[in-house]
Amino acid sequence: xxxxxxxxxxxxxxPVGNNxxxxxxxxxxxxxxxxxxxxxxxxxxxxxxxxxxxxxxxPAPEYDRSxxxxxxxxxxxxxxxxxxxxxxxRAGVIVxxxxxxxxxxxxxxxxxxxxxxxxxxxxxxxxxxxxNHTAAYLNxxxxxxxxxxxxxxxxxxxxxxxxxxRSGEGDLxxxxxxDPFSSLAFAGFHALHALSEECCSPFxxxxxxxxxxxxxxxxxxxxxxxxxxxxxxxxxxxGYGVNSDAYHITAPDPSGQGQMDxxxxxxxxxxxxxxxxxxxxxxxxxxxxxxxxxFLSLHTIFDGTDVSISSTKSMTGHCLGAAGAVEAVFTxxxxxxxxxxxxxxxxxxxxxxxxxxAGDLDFVVNESREKEISLAxxxxxxxxxxxxxxxxSKDKHExxxxxxxxxxxxxxxxxxxxxxxAEENVAGITLEMKDFxxxxxxLGIFRKLDKFGQLQLVSGIDAFKSAGIxxxxxxxxxxxxxxxxxxxxxxxxxxxxxxxxxxxxxxxSAFTFPNxxxxxxxxxxxxxxxxxxxxxxxxNGTQAGLQxxxxxxxxxxxxxxxxxxxxxxxxxxxxxxxxxxxxGINGSxxxxxxxxxxxxxxxxxxxxxxxxxxxxxxxxxxxHSAGANSYSETDALEAAVRKALANAGMEAGQIDRIYAVxxxxxxxxxxxxxxxxxxxxxxxxxxxxxxxxxxxxxxxxLAIEAAQAIDASExxxxxxxxxxxxxxxxxxxxx
Numbered sequence: 001x002x003x004x005x006x007x008x009x010x011x012x013x014x015p016v017g018n019n020x021x022x023x024x025x026x027x028x029x030x031x032x033x034x035x036x037x038x039x040x041x042x043x044x045x046x047x048x049x050x051x052x053x054x055x056x057x058x059p060a061p062e063y064d065r066s067x068x069x070x071x072x073x074x075x076x077x078x079x080x081x082x083x084x085x086x087x088x089x090r091a092g093v094i095v096x097x098x099x100x101x102x103x104x105x106x107x108x109x110x111x112x113x114x115x116x117x118x119x120x121x122x123x124x125x126x127x128x129x130x131x132n133h134t135a136a137y138l139n140x141x142x143x144x145x146x147x148x149x150x151x152x153x154x155x156x157x158x159x160x161x162x163x164x165x166r167s168g169e170g171d172l173x174x175x176x177x178x179d180p181f182s183s184l185a186f187a188g189f190h191a192l193h194a195l196s197e198e199c200c201s202p203f204x205x206x207x208x209x210x211x212x213x214x215x216x217x218x219x220x221x222x223x224x225x226x227x228x229x230x231x232x233x234x235x236x237x238x239g240y241g242v243n244s245d246a247y248h249i250t251a252p253d254p255s256g257q258g259q260m261d262x263x264x265x266x267x268x269x270x271x272x273x274x275x276x277x278x279x280x281x282x283x284x285x286x287x288x289x290x291x292x293x294x295f296l297s298l299h300t301i302f303d304g305t306d307v308s309i310s311s312t313k314s315m316t317g318h319c320l321g322a323a324g325a326v327e328a329v330f331t332x333x334x335x336x337x338x339x340x341x342x343x344x345x346x347x348x349x350x351x352x353x354x355x356x357x358a359g360d361l362d363f364v365v366n367e368s369r370e371k372e373i374s375l376a377x378x379x380x381x382x383x384x385x386x387x388x389x390x391x392x393s394k395d396k397h398e399x400x401x402x403x404x405x406x407x408x409x410x411x412x413x414x415x416x417x418x419x420x421x422a423e424e425n426v427a428g429i430t431l432e433m434k435d436f437x438x439x440x441x442x443l444g445i446f447r448k449l450d451k452f453g454q455l456q457l458v459s460g461i462d463a464f465k466s467a468g469i470x471x472x473x474x475x476x477x478x479x480x481x482x483x484x485x486x487x488x489x490x491x492x493x494x495x496x497x498x499x500x501x502x503x504x505x506x507x508x509s510a511f512t513f514p515n516x517x518x519x520x521x522x523x524x525x526x527x528x529x530x531x532x533x534x535x536x537x538x539x540n541g542t543q544a545g546l547q548x549x550x551x552x553x554x555x556x557x558x559x560x561x562x563x564x565x566x567x568x569x570x571x572x573x574x575x576x577x578x579x580x581x582x583x584g585i586n587g588s589x590x591x592x593x594x595x596x597x598x599x600x601x602x603x604x605x606x607x608x609x610x611x612x613x614x615x616x617x618x619x620x621x622x623x624h625s626a627g628a629n630s631y632s633e634t635d636a637l638e639a640a641v642r643k644a645l646a647n648a649g650m651e652a653g654q655i656d657r658i659y660a661v662x663x664x665x666x667x668x669x670x671x672x673x674x675x676x677x678x679x680x681x682x683x684x685x686x687x688x689x690x691x692x693x694x695x696x697x698x699x700x701x702l703a704i705e706a707a708q709a710i711d712a713s714e715x716x717x718x719x720x721x722x723x724x725x726x727x728x729x730x731x732x733x734x735x
Contacts, residue, residue: 008231009081009219011073015051047195051212051317064101064124065180067133073215081219092142096153096177098321100127122583132725148518152382154325159240171225176325178215187508202284202311212317216325238393241265244535245385256297266389278373284311310364324380384523406603408613411467416594416691427692453521455595463597480533484544486695488518491573541724545699562605568700569595587664592692596700615707619648619732644730656715659702661722
């Protein structure tokens with residue numbers, strides 16, 4: 001049987017409360033946290049409402065507000081779970097976010113405008129920093145990742161923590177989401193005319209969203225581990241699903257097909273029927289298109305059942321990357337206390353009109369109610385077309401084991417800069433329209449892409465061609481993507497933010513705002529190719545390019561997908577160069593850019609398609625060091641390599657070549673010494689001398705180089721390893 005995953009701790013800070021008790025009491029009593037905003041200037045805007053957190057005890061002022069909110073919720077979750085200091089130190093951190101360090105970018109550019117810029121803010125700007133800073137502050141040394149799939153990220157992080165537990169990467173994770181109230185998000189949704197002039201009214205007036213902020217963190221723990229330490233168990237994670245609409249970058253598919261598919265995935269994962277679900281915490285944003293599509297989905301799946309439905313966003317607002325996690329906390333509380341949270345804001349007239357829209361579905365309005373809840377679902381639907389659904393169970397819920405298949409690399413594509421053409425230590429890539437027309441990309445699609453999305457689309461299309469993949473109605477739901485990045489769409493975010501700093505929140509661009517979310521590139525790729533499987537973007541420093549491969553292998557192991565594309569992508573620009581030079585992150589290396597994508601395929605699928613197999617992914621592992629003296633980054637590197645070898649059933653002496661992207665500073669010397677000790681006399685290859693430091697793309701390209709060498713019979717096996725934000729991923733490849 002599969003390892004069971006349970007929830008043993010909860011922590012939250014959001015517009016309706018600064019802790020779990022306060023927040024839950026507000027939700028149960030229908031208390032709103034929405035009011036006129038104070039943290040951004042809405043002058044000239046048609047809307048001025050939001051859900052803000054007012055907390056004088058946010059820790060770690062040296063970090064971005066996203067990390068501070070996360071740490072606050074994580075501290076409560078740890079205390080609530082009763083973890084000892086030793087148990088806590090082994091925990092991993094999986095955090096979802098939509099806008100990452102947007103507040104730090106705003107602060108930096110505002111100070112820069114006033115001639116007071118402070119380069120210490122730069123490391124806080126990327127979403128990659130959130131999990132790392134949380135781990136460092138709390139001394140957590142388990143696997144870390146930042147899932148940056150917009151409004152589905154919080155839900156996806158909980159699901160990914162379960163995957164990591166079931167694949168043996170850890171027994172204990174702090175998982176959830178965080179996002180701050182920011183001028184970037186406010187100006188962006190204002191530009192889309194998606195904000196409501198009044199408090200949002202999901203499934204009711206549906207005039208638009210009201211933004212919120214906060215963090216929800218859940219302690220996700222392997223069941224036997226929880227029982228052994230005598231932990232209280234709130235609920236069990238019964239099942240979950242993730243997919244892509246492949247329809248539009250900001251709007252849901254009006255047919256609701258993507259939403260229905262992900263709900264059915266979650267039900268199948270849990271082995272239950274729609275009639276088994278007692279409560280659904282709906283996505284319920286309050287926009288016309290979202291509410292209409294979700295109504296259709298809910299009716300199609302749940303008509304004729306006893307399910308109760310509500311949207312807690314009516315009180316918290318839309319907390320973006322934190323939304324799914326905040327709502328997961330409320331859903332777990334609903335299960336454990338048998339209380340249905342309400343959707344507030346309905347007048348008597350609204351309640352009379354509701355049956356026409358709701359039909360037989362039980363929409364809980366204005367007041368909470370008691371109900372025996374055995375299984376509850378929480379849904380999240382995001383920009384980029386990403387959908388996520390998760391089910392929590394009150395009772396023991398075992399899932400049948402899925403037989404794991406071998407995974408092969410069956411194709412690849414890459415576009416990397418040339419270090420020999422560098423100017424002033426920077427190497428770039430010039431993309432022209434012909435580069436896209438040659439790949440079947442029309443002008444209308446090309447114009448919607450920023451540089452980050454362009455690079456990803458090129459390497460992804462080339463990988464598809466290399467693997468001979470044709471997307472059909474039969475396989476579109478069996479093909480997914482994981483994109484790893486160090487810094488995401490830096491240029492688009494920075495340019496958008498600079499415009500707001502210079503001209504105010506009314507200056508946001510509806511055309512460019514969608515590309516400020518990290519998962520836009522993945523969304524555009526899914527739309528272009530028509531792939532509707534699992535779709536995630538992970539931001540976790542350079543090693544995210546290899547972590548995407550490990551993540552994709554875990555997804556394939558669940559059995560929902562046959563083929564996964566795993567990428568590493570990072571762009572270059574004047575803005576990127578400026579930030580990297582001012583922060584010193586890149587050391588003396590040539591700063592490059594690019595995208596690298598590998599096609600990963602189960603043996604069953606590869607053999608069925610009779611496709612060429614370049615190499616097998618024999619084993620993989622991820623580790624993290626919070627920076628404590630007792631467990632250094634070099635220790636984490638060695639642990640990742642040793643565990644990957646053990647998972648592959650191989651010894652270090654059986655490895656023929658090492659492919660490594662090491663740190664750019666003194667830590668890199670220690671990493672190379674550790675590799676020399678682990679693999680004495682073996683060649684260590686690092687292609688960055690040829691391409692420049694393309695960050696996540698460089699890490700991902702290691703796997704391509706290794707697979708090509710194995711396929712050419714130059715070597716029989718290899719290890720690829722890379723660092724990033726205190727984390728390490730090691731991949732073992734063989735003939």
